[in-house]
Amino acid sequence: MQTMIGVIGGSGIYDIAGLQDATWVEVNTPWGAPSDLILTGTLDGRPMAFLPRHGRGHVHTPATVPYRANIDALKRLGVTDVVAVSAVGSLNAAMAPGDFVVVDQYIDRTFGRVKSFFGPGLVGHVSLAHPTCARLSRACASAAAEAGVMVHETGTYLAMEGPQFSTLAESRMYRSWGCDVIGMTGMPEAKLAREAELCYASIAMVTDYDCWHPDHDAVDVAVVIQTLGRNAGAARQMVAHLPRALPGPGTPCPCGCDRALDNAIMTAPEKRDPQLVARLDAVAGRVLTPRPEKA
Incomplete structure (x- = not known):
């Protein structure tokens, strides 16, 4: 299978420089x-x-982003590897504004969002012990460096959940949990990408120290926007290096992201909701569509 990179751009990232066609x-x-x-095209020969x-012009709040439609649309286009870029606050003194963090774990505190493609009539459970793809994450780290x-x-x-920033008490609590960065869009995006059998890597661009830091006791939106501008330029450079950092076509994911649904569907075939099965044609068609028997 041809490797196709899908980039989901967060705040400040609205296009890809150098994209041909x-x-x-x-x-x-x-x-x-x-x-x-x-936006589709090729970069260094890679689709x-x-x-x-x-959305262009920043029209969706973190809670109103159509996460299921976004992941389905990328899968429907043939995307195999999703690189999600987002702006975050830092909860770790070692992760300064302007730094990039390759996320490998999440704590999900969102509460008002639909978090699965599956539901009544078609029950599916995927593993999220390791919610990002280690292979793709390494490639992103290399490209960023x-x-x-x-x-x-x-x-x-x-x-x-947002859209408001944290209270000081919340910020301190999240630090006590061992969290490194805080953002509003990482979930349910990562969960849905796993259900869609897409390799997923998350690049968090630090804009501020949240409100826990004694020298940054409140998030200053003006400062955040300045840092966003600098980070956006660096993110575009990172994306430009990505095609060379990834392996060639036909390489199965060593983490098993592309086979996440192998044993995930629990509902018996005769009990499955046909309408939900039809909606999952792109996301889960590999395991839901019967293959013709060989003669």
């Missing part, structure tokens, strides 16, 4: 419209797709 395309999904049209998570960014290769992401 760039075209904005509309993708219809059974879960509604994605956040925006999707790529770019989706602005909040090539771009000259300070990169932390592991980090735990606290996903909060």
Whole structure:
């Protein structure tokens, strides 16, 4: 299978520099419209797709991002590897504004979002012990280092509901839990990518120290926006290095991300909701669509 990189751009990231044959395309999904049209093209000969998570002009709040439609649309286009870029606050003194953190774990504190493609009539359970793809994460860390960014290769992401920033008590509590960064969009995106059998890596761009830091006792939006601008340029450079950092076509994921549904479907075939099965044609068609028997 041809490797196709899908980049989900967070705050400040609204396009990919250097994309050849760039075209904005509309993708219809059974879960509604994605956040925006999707920019497709090639970079160093590698097919790529770019989706602005909040939409161009930043029209979606963290809670109203159509996460299911976004993941379905990327899978429907042929994306195999999703690189999610997002702005975060730091809960770790060693992770300074301007640094990039390659997320490998999450604590999900969101509460108002649909978090699964599955449901009554078609029950599925996937493993999230390791919610990101180690192979893709290593490639992103390498690409970021090539771009000259300070990169932390592991980090735990606290996903909060938002849209308000943390209280001081919350910020201190999350630090006591061992969280490294805090953001509003990492979940349920990572969960849905796993259900869709997509390799997923999360690059968190630190904009501030949240409010726990004695020298940064409140999140200053003006300072955040300044740092966002610098981070956005570095993120574009990182993406430019990604095609060379990834293996060639036909390489199965050593982490098993592309086979996450092998034993996940619990509902007996005769009990499955046919409408939900139809909606899952792109996400789970590999395991739900009967294969023709060989003669």
